[in-house]
Structure formats: C-alpha cells, structure tokens
Amino acid sequence: MATELTPHAAMSLTEQLPVLxxxxxFMAAPxxxxxxxxxxxxxxxxxxxxxxxxxxxLLLGQVLDGSVISYHIGxxxxxxxxxxxxxxxxxxxxxLVSGISAIVLxxxxxxxxxxxxxxHHTLFYAxxxxxxxxxxxxxxxxxxxxxxxxxxxxxxxxYVLIAQGSHRDKRALTAxxxxxxxxxxxxxxxxxxxxxxxxxxxTLNMADLADRIADQGANRTVVAAFGFIIVGMGLKAALYxxxxxxxxxxxxxxxxxxxxxxxxxxxxxxxxxxxxxxSVFQPTFLFEGNTLEFLIIPLAVLAMFAASVIAIFQTDxxxxxxxxxxxxxxxxLLGIGMLSQTGLTAAIVHLFNHGITKAALFMGVGALVxxxxxxxxxxxxxxxxxxxxxxxxxxxxxxxxxxxxxxxxFVSKWYLVQGALEKGWWPVAVLIVASSLLAVIYxxxxxxxxxxxxxxxxxxxxxxxxxxxxxxxxMALACIYFGLATDITLGAAQAAAKGLLAGSSGMxx
Amino acid sequence: MRHHLIxxxxxxxxxxxxxxxxxxxxxxxxxxxxxxxQAGVIMAVAFILYGIVFGLGKAQAVFPPWVVxxxxxLGVLIYAGTGVVSLLLGYGYLDYxxxxxxxxxxxxxxxxxxxxxxxxxxxxxxxxxxxxxxxxRPARLSDEEW
Numbered sequence: 001m002a003t004e005l006t007p008h009a010a011m012s013l014t015e016q017l018p019v020l021x022x023x024x025x026f027m028a029a030p031x032x033x034x035x036x037x038x039x040x041x042x043x044x045x046x047x048x049x050x051x052x053x054x055x056x057x058l059l060l061g062q063v064l065d066g067s068v069i070s071y072h073i074g075x076x077x078x079x080x081x082x083x084x085x086x087x088x089x090x091x092x093x094x095x096l097v098s099g100i101s102a103i104v105l106x107x108x109x110x111x112x113x114x115x116x117x118x119x120h121h122t123l124f125y126a127x128x129x130x131x132x133x134x135x136x137x138x139x140x141x142x143x144x145x146x147x148x149x150x151x152x153x154x155x156x157x158x159y160v161l162i163a164q165g166s167h168r169d170k171r172a173l174t175a176x177x178x179x180x181x182x183x184x185x186x187x188x189x190x191x192x193x194x195x196x197x198x199x200x201x202x203t204l205n206m207a208d209l210a211d212r213i214a215d216q217g218a219n220r221t222v223v224a225a226f227g228f229i230i231v232g233m234g235l236k237a238a239l240y241x242x243x244x245x246x247x248x249x250x251x252x253x254x255x256x257x258x259x260x261x262x263x264x265x266x267x268x269x270x271x272x273x274x275x276x277x278x279s280v281f282q283p284t285f286l287f288e289g290n291t292l293e294f295l296i297i298p299l300a301v302l303a304m305f306a307a308s309v310i311a312i313f314q315t316d317x318x319x320x321x322x323x324x325x326x327x328x329x330x331x332x333l334l335g336i337g338m339l340s341q342t343g344l345t346a347a348i349v350h351l352f353n354h355g356i357t358k359a360a361l362f363m364g365v366g367a368l369v370x371x372x373x374x375x376x377x378x379x380x381x382x383x384x385x386x387x388x389x390x391x392x393x394x395x396x397x398x399x400x401x402x403x404x405x406x407x408x409x410f411v412s413k414w415y416l417v418q419g420a421l422e423k424g425w426w427p428v429a430v431l432i433v434a435s436s437l438l439a440v441i442y443x444x445x446x447x448x449x450x451x452x453x454x455x456x457x458x459x460x461x462x463x464x465x466x467x468x469x470x471x472x473x474x475m476a477l478a479c480i481y482f483g484l485a486t487d488i489t490l491g492a493a494q495a496a497a498k499g500l501l502a503g504s505s506g507m508x509x
Numbered sequence: 510m511r512h513h514l515i516x517x518x519x520x521x522x523x524x525x526x527x528x529x530x531x532x533x534x535x536x537x538x539x540x541x542x543x544x545x546x547q548a549g550v551i552m553a554v555a556f557i558l559y560g561i562v563f564g565l566g567k568a569q570a571v572f573p574p575w576v577v578x579x580x581x582x583l584g585v586l587i588y589a590g591t592g593v594v595s596l597l598l599g600y601g602y603l604d605y606x607x608x609x610x611x612x613x614x615x616x617x618x619x620x621x622x623x624x625x626x627x628x629x630x631x632x633x634x635x636x637x638x639x640x641x642x643x644x645x646r647p648a649r650l651s652d653e654e655w
Binding site: 008034075 | 578579581582583585586589590592593596598599600601602603604605606610
C-alpha cells in the first residue's frame with residue numbers, strides 16, 4: 001500500500017494557523033503546571049495570548065474577503081474528521097477573545113497578586129489558559145460535537161476561576177457552584193440537541209449538517225434539537241430568563257476573571273447561537289423564523305428593560321455592571337432576531353464593541369477594588385479624586401455603554417436602530433433608545449459615586465500601578481477608537497453577517 | 510498496626526503484577542481492547558491498593574503528590590507534543606503519517622502509541638490525584654470513636 005503514495009507537500013506555517021490558534025494557548029496550560037514556576041506562568045500566559053492575538057489578526061486578514069479556510073485535524077477529511085473552519089464571523093470573534101486576553105493579562109499580574117494567594121498563582125494561570133483555549137476552540141471548530149468539548153473545557157476552568165474569588169469573599173464559592181449547576185444543565189441541553197441532530201442526519205460536521213437538514217426539511221427531531229440547542233446555549237449566553245447565574249458569578253469572581261469573562265464568554269455563546277441559527281439551521285424554516293420573532297425578540301426587549309432597571313438599584317458596582325451585561329446581551333439578540341443584514345451586522349458589531357466596553361469597565365472596577373478592597377458604592381465613593389486616571393477611564397467606558405456618539409457603543413446601537421427602522425418596527429426603535437436612557441441613569445449613578453461624594457476614611461490613597469492603568473486605558477481608548485474608525489469592526493461584521501445570511505449555501509464545499 | 514497479614518502479603522504480591530498488566534494493556538491498546546485510559550486506571554489501582562492497605566503516608570512516599578501533579582500535565586504535553594512534532598514535520602496537526610512518510614500505516618501506529626502513552630500518564634496521575642485528594646481529607650471522627 002505504501003508504494004502508490006503521492007509525495008506529501010509540506011504545509012506552510014500559514015496553512016497551520018487555524019490549529020495554532022487553539023494549540024498555542026492550549027500548550028501553555030500543561031506547560032505552566034509542569035514547570036510549576038510562578039514567574040514563568042505569567043510570562044507563558046501572556047506570551048501565548050499575544051501570539052494567539054497575532055494569529056487571529058492574520059486569520060481575519062485572510063478571510064475578510066469572504067473566503068473560508070478549512071483545516072483537517074489529523075489529516076482526516078470532513079465530514080468524518082474534525083474540521084476547523086474559519087470564516088469572517090468566527091475570525092472576528094477569535095480576534096476579540098484573543099485580543100481581550102492579551103490586554104487583560106498584563107493587568108492581571110498585580111490584580112491577581114492582590115486578590116489570590118501566591119501558592120495558587122501557577123494553577124490560576126493554567127486554568128485561565130485552559131479557559132482561553134476552550135473559548136477559542138468553540139469559535140474555531142467546524143464540528144458540532146467539538147463545540148461541546150471545547151465548551152466544557154472553558155466552562156470547567158471558568159468554575160474554578162470564579163471560585164478563586166473566595167479568597168476575597170466566600171460567596172464566590174456558591175456563585176461558582178450555581179454557575180456549575182446552570183452551566184452543566186446548559187451544556188447537557190446542548191449535547192441532547194446535538195444527539196437529536198445526529199439521530200436525524202448521521203453527521204456532526206456543521207456544513208454537512210446544514211446540507212442534510214436542508215435536504216430533509218423540518219421534522220419533529222430537528223425541531224426538538226433546535227429547541228434544546230437554543231435553550232442550552234441561551235443559558236450559557238445569559239439570555240434573559242436564563243441569566244440567573246451571571247450576576248453572582250461576575251460579582252464575586254476575581255476582577256481579572258470578571259473582566260475576561262464579561263468580554264468573551266457570553267459573546268462566544270452568542271456566536272454559537274448565531275452559527276447554529278444561520279449556518280446549521282435555515283432561517284427560512286418556519287419554526288426558526290417564529291422562534292426568532294415571537295420568542296427571542298420579546299425576551300431581548302424584556303432583557304433590555306428589566307436588567308437595566310435592576311442595574312439602577314444596585315449598590316455594588318460589579319453587580320451593576322453584571323446586570324448591564326444582561327441588558328446588552330438583549331441588544332445582540334434583538335439584532336439577531338431582526339433576521340436582516342443590518343440587524344445581524346449590528347448584533348455582531350455590538351458583540352465586539354460591548355466586549356471592549358465591558359472589559360474597560362470591569363478592569364476599572366478591578367483597579368478600584370485593588371485600592372478600596374471592595375466594589376460596594378460606599379467603599380469606592382469619591383475615588384474620582386484619589387484615582388483620577390482610573391475613574392476617567394471608567395467614565396469613558398460608561399459613555400460607550402450608554403452609546404454616546406463618538407464611542408463604540410453608539411455605532412452598534414445606531415445600526416440596531418437602523419435595522420429596526422428598515423423592518424418598519426418603529427416601536428422597537430423607540431424601545432432601544434428608551435432603554436439607553438436607563439443606561440444613562442445607572443452610568444450617572446457610577447459617576448456621581450466616584451466624583452460627587454467624599455472618599456471613605458480608611459482607604460489607601462493613590463493610583464494603581466502602571467501595569468494595571470495602561471491596559472485599562474488601552475481598552476478605554478479602544479472604546480473611542482472603534483467609535484470613530486468603524487472600518488475594521490463594521491467591515492468585518494458586515495462580511496460576517498453576509499456569510500451567515502448566505503446560510504448553508506455559503507458553507508457548501 | 511500489624512494486623513491484616515493476609516491482605517498485606519497478597520497486596521505486595523499483586524502490586525507488581527497489576528503494574529505489569531497495566532503496561533500490557535497500554536502497549537497492546539492498538540491491537541486488542543485497551544489503551545491509555547484503561548491502562549492508566551489499572552496503573553493507578555496499583556498505587557491506590559497500596560495506599561488503602563499500607564496507609565496514605567506509605568503510598569505518598571512511593572509516589573509523592575508533586576510527581577502526581579506533574580504527571581497530569583506531562584501526559585497532556587506528550588499528547589499535544591505529538592501533534593506539534595507532526596506539525597513541525599510539515600504535516601497537519603496529529604497527522605500520524607508524518608512519523609513514517611514512506612509507510613503511513615506504520616506512522617499511524619507510532620502516532621497512536623505516542624498519544625496513548627500521553628493518555629496513560631495523565632489518567633494515572635488524575636486517578637491517583639483524586640484518591641489523594643479524598644484520602645488526605647481529615648477524618649470527621651477518629652477511628653476510636655466509631
């Protein structure tokens with residue numbers, strides 16, 4: 001059998017990029033544990049995150065024109081083998097996830113040192129890298145079951161990371177436990193859905209699934225699978241009535257973990273929802289159109305209002321921002337529910353813009369916690385005077401959260417309103433603007449606390465170290481930059497939306 | 510603590526053959542039922558049995574916890590490292606053809622052996638680590654109080 005082989009053409013490094021995207025951070029995790037050195041742990045984590053960011057940028061550059069990269073793991077061709085499939089939609093999310101990680105890690109050094117005991121540092125960074133690997137893997141893969149595997153890698157490490165907050169506040173343990181239960185239910189629903197799809201089609205490759213579902217049309221099994229997948233991923237994405245794990249998890253997790261997760265984890269779940277709604281299932285199916293219009297949109301609007309109102313009454317800044325995240329996820333789902341090029345563009349660009357906005361805000365709060373020892377308003381009040389730079393960055397992030405013109409948040413909300421108007425949904429457009437006014441109230445609450453009150457007496461005065469301040473400002477300035485220079489984000493989001501709306505026809509081999 | 514004489518003698522006799530059987534399952538996994546997962550568990554059983562009969566302290570003297578933790582990571586490194594080697598040889602990630610370009614079925618063979626070794630090392634480490642984690646918890650009641 002060996003005699004009739006054609007000589008193997010060596011693959012170049014560029015061709016290996018899709019797997020390197022996941023492999024590079026993945027190798028860091030066991031290496032950190034194996035070396036067991038605190039200093040090396042951080043260096044490895046940051047080095048590999050930065051490398052992952054460069055890889056993501058290179059990949060996005062390759063697929064921005066609408067092309068698709070397919071990588072076969074182990075040389076086994078899809079649909080039998082596992083395929084990594086990069087197009088504009090997931091390259092954009094890869095860029096967000098790896099970029100946030102590369103900026104959060106320099107900030108992590110001091111913040112982790114102040115919040116987590118030294119003996120846990122190496123394992124903390126190992127878990128962090130596993131979480132990053134899982135998130136990148138979920139996005140990069142083109143195999144539905146592989147999504148589940150990577151989802152579990154990221155979830156299990158997330159539970160551990162959240163529980164690390166217990167050194168500051170014991171409630172982190174119950175928060176992590178709640179998330180473990182809810183997250184496991186979500187993952188189980190997701191895998192039940194995959195099982196049904198496998199039963200109906202006999203394949204797990206997404207492109208192949210799309211073909212076969214399109215061929216056989218809707219039946220009970222496919223519809224049930226759709227339901228399970230939407231509920232399962234909805235739990236992970238904190239879709240409004242399924243959001244209960246989120247506020248505690250974000251509030252009690254270490255600041256670094258909150259900054260990273262808030263900007264990436266729910267966004268990745270939204271990406272999976274997008275992928276399944278548009279690439280695997282056809283939006284033209286009646287059941288999916290109905291789900292989007294009569295279930296997702298009302299829930300999204302409910303999230304925008306209910307979560308924003310709850311946020312207004314919070315007395316803990318981290319918890320306030322957590323509820324605001326639930327509201328912002330509502331905007332993304334609203335964009336998805338519009339089922340139009342503009343709506344989808346808005347959802348994808350908001351996924352990115354909200355990611356950087358929330359990263360800036362949570363990193364800012366983390367800096368306040370670094371000095372004040374807590375994120376309750378009575379601890380951090382008046383810190384606009386003692387920590388002017390951090391507070392100013394928080395205000396910039398807050399403006400972007402509201403969607404003030406000139407900030408990243410404005411761009412996505414503008415597209416969202418346009419999407420609603422295109423559809424002739426005037427009330428929805430009004431609701432988007434009205435819910436933004438609620439954001440004005442809670443952001444003002446933050447500004448008032450920081451600037452118009454006198455600081456608590458027993459608090460260490462002074463700014464945080466530059467290694468924390470600079471990453472915060474990179475994020476804050478990114479909120480402005482992506483509000484003014486919209487070519488990159490909008491261009492990528494439009495290409496992604498186009499690819500997704502093309503449905504399975506865009507995924508055919 | 511010189512009771513359970515039969516258990517102690519039998520354990521001493523068995524530990525060696527359990528380890529030998531673990532290696533058999535490990536390296537025959539590609540032809541007969543078995544492989545890294547099963548071999549890892551069998552290997553761990555040898556140490557867990559030793560720990561149950563002779564006490565946690567003795568087991569940890571033979572197989573210290575820090576070695577166990579390194580093994581957990583090492584196995585993953587062996588598995589992923591196999592993929593990295595195939596990648597450096599100009600093939601796809603975990604494409605075992607890379608290990609014997611002129612005779613791919615041999616290459617597949619070598620590749621499977623390498624990744625199964627990684628699986629075996631990690632599973633041994635994880636099983637023993639789980640046992641240590643539970644066994645090392647302080648007892649709520651001392652033995653006399655039962």
